[in-house]
Amino acid sequence: MRRAVDVVTILQFGVNGLFVATGYALVALGLTLIFGVLHVADFAQGALYMLGAYVSFYATQAGGVGYFAAVALAMATGAVLAALNGGVVYLPLQRHGGSLTFVAALGVLLILQNAALWWFGGDFRLVPSPFGDGKFSAGGVVLTHHQAFVLGATGCLVLLLWAGLRYTKPGKALRAMAQQPEAARLVGIDIQRVGLLAFAVAGGLAGGAGALMAPVRAFDPHIGAVVILKSFAIVIFGGMGSVPGAIVGAAVVALAETFTAAYLAAEFADLVAFGLMIVALFARPQGLLGRLPT
Amino acid sequence: MPGAWVGLALLGALVAPVLLRSPSHQNLLVLTAINVILVASLDMLIGLSGLVSLGHAAFWGIGAYTSALLVMRAGVPFLVALPAAGLAAAAAGLVIGYPSLRLRGHYFVLVTFIFGIIVTLLLTSWVELTRGPMGLPGIPFATLPWVGGTEVVLNTFQDKVRYYYLVLVVALLTLWVRSRIMGSRMGRALVAVREDEDLGQTLGVDTHRYKMGVFVLSTAQAGLAGSLYAHYSTFLAPETFDYVASFDLFVMNLVGGAGTPLGPVVGPVLLTAVRDALRSTHPVLGAVLFGVFLILSIQFLPRGVVGVWDHLRGRRRW
Amino acid sequence: MVTPVLRVEGLTRSFGGFRAVSSLTFHVDPREIVGLVGPNGAGKTTTFNLITGFLRPTAGRVWFQGREVTGCPPHRLARLGLVRTFQQTRVFSRLTVEENIRLALHRHEPGGLRRTLWGPAPGEAAALERRVDEILEFAGLQEARRRRAEELPYGEQRILGVAMALAVDPVLLLLDEPLAGMNATEAEAAIQLVRAIRDRGVTVLIIDHHMETLMRHCDRLVVLHHGEKLAEGPPEAIRRHPEVVRVYLGEEAAV
16 A cells, blocks of 8 residues: 655645644643643543543434534533542542552543443444535645634634633642642642542543544544543653643654554554654653653 | 461362363353463562553463464474463563663553553554454464373363363462462562562662562463463454453452452452353443442452451451 | 761752752761751752662762762662661551561572572571561560551651661661651650660761750761751861851751
8 A cells, every 4th residue: 555655645644644633632631631630641531532422423413402512512521520530530549549540540441431332332423514525725735624623623722721721720720730749739729629620621621522523533432442542642752741742742643643554554553653652651751741750 | 368268269179170060161260260370470560569560461462372373383382382472471571571660650550551552453463473353263272291102182172171270280380479479588578669669779679670570470470371371262362462351350350359368369260250251241231340340449448359358357467 | 097988079969950969078987976967958868869879969979888889779778788767757557567677687588589489498587587576676666566567656667767777787877857756755765776776886877957966966967058068077066167057046046
């Protein structure tokens, strides 16, 4: 399967890769946020992505809700479930500390994934895009309207998150917890509440990502595991707890796997992402843009 | 745990195939014994040393494919393939463990988890070697040399009992090694790793060396279990060894009681049949249940079923 | 002239742009009790971490018994006889007192595959038991030997920590605030233990805030301030040292 090596084709793959990156980036941002505050790799975020996709599917197909309202609904669902999960499963586990929470998070992912198989069945679903088949074309490089919308929406969400972390009081508390936990505790920041906030924000992003990607990428209940493992690779590659690292990491991983699938073999695409992750773990354990714990 | 219980468990394991005569029950016995090897070796990491490995099934898989391919492609006898499987898994353990055990914090759990995913991906995508998702059928039965130059073929389709005793021998050896280590200088060093690694180092314990030792040993045992599984089922598929399998082993370890003398026996005995029954009838429910078991046992049973038993009997140990 | 047990030369450690320890030079002679004192953030614990291999120095060298050990990992230093305790109480809290000591005897316990699988040679176990008894008696912890470490009162946990360090059979013992959080009686008992340890031939380098106690019991003091050595000498000289008086004027009045 040899692909042409001309500028247009490469640009097209670049665009596709960036688009794939947006879905990962939103989930990776949530992961990195939670990790920064609580040092938990919340695999269950993948399930929230999957549930977000199903919410948008059932809301538009059975509920008669418009697509944009469905995206909002998916975000709300993700936020509520994530906060619930954080409050019921992870925060009580904090006292056990350490690596057990990773396993618990994996357990929650598997529970939700299989519950979804039970309720929704294993068929692949696709949500019709409100933009139909419309596309932009520039010199042979194609971007569908929906892709453009997702890129724009992701940009807005990232900007909102950035502003929220920078300028709002809870956002500042979140950053303080991530950067100087000791100091944050001393000035009386409530870890539990900030932690729940991180879960809710992350869940909202993951649910939203699921709904945004639902018209482009066919999904079944297993998509959650696929997405979370990728996002996890991204977060490790970019540096756990680093917000810019999550974005840069998402772009690198998505581009790498798009080009691997295009020019080498589709089977190797996944290996590339995880290979990058292993290399990152060994060569630079704190990640591309992360800092070592002191 | 008093010797009487160990004796009783041993007696039960020895007479089980006589009492359970149907092939499906005997199948469960063999699978349980293989799981005992896997969970006992995993528990040396989790229960004894506090090293959370989420990739144990990958080492099991490396052992299984190594043994199967050596026998099929290179015509190696089973008795050579079995230790070779252990060595292959241990070599992987060495490569993965050396850098990741140096780092503190969550790196070990991350690296083992990712390693598990990579192994599954490799087994799936290296089609020329493993036949990928189609699976590897027709693995020869194990053969053992016998007196007078004849060979005994352990045809597990016709007779599972003899194979069960073979697996039982390895399982008992694994349990014996584990219990010896727990009471030894190495065991104490690993307890130091689990409880407070910095403190252990200031007391002169070369913690990295002991962590490497126990990890390589544990992965080698998982590799042996892989070989025993390959020549039992005669068919291998990548998803048997994926991260969900690692997760299930973890659940068995925790439910049985991590770090307790009989936990690695209790967990597989309780859960192998459950897992197997649900996998064929209602896989979805099975996965949900294992997830729920895990979270409940982390929250409420830090020492598993064995811990509850001890508690009811008014005993408590660290 | 005797070889100092510990010699530190030009020891420096920066975190980012901040110099926690800066060109620190001092030595500890055999069988001395030397106090390392200074206000909070003066770099005392960082110095310990640099000496014991928990941190790598940015610059400078460390010699132990005339042998350079800069950057040596903690477990190797412990085997050489350079043993530390931690600022917070660090014991294996879920193990019993006896098990804690037993673990601390790691270095003196013969190992090997044969012993792992078949148990220790005759006499070896009994010899180790005797050592456990001896250390428990020396530290006054016989009564508590079967209790879990976390059940002990705070002062006894600290003493257990020192007893464990002692079990390693140190040449030089580094004690990081062994008296912190103790009441006067506990502190007195602890300092008597430190003196008894020295009388067994162990050299001691000690960090603490109890200025008065250190003044009374140390042979020499090294005063740190902002990561640099401000003064060094016997307690009487330190007490009159103009720089020390200037830095400590506020704190001294409060003590």
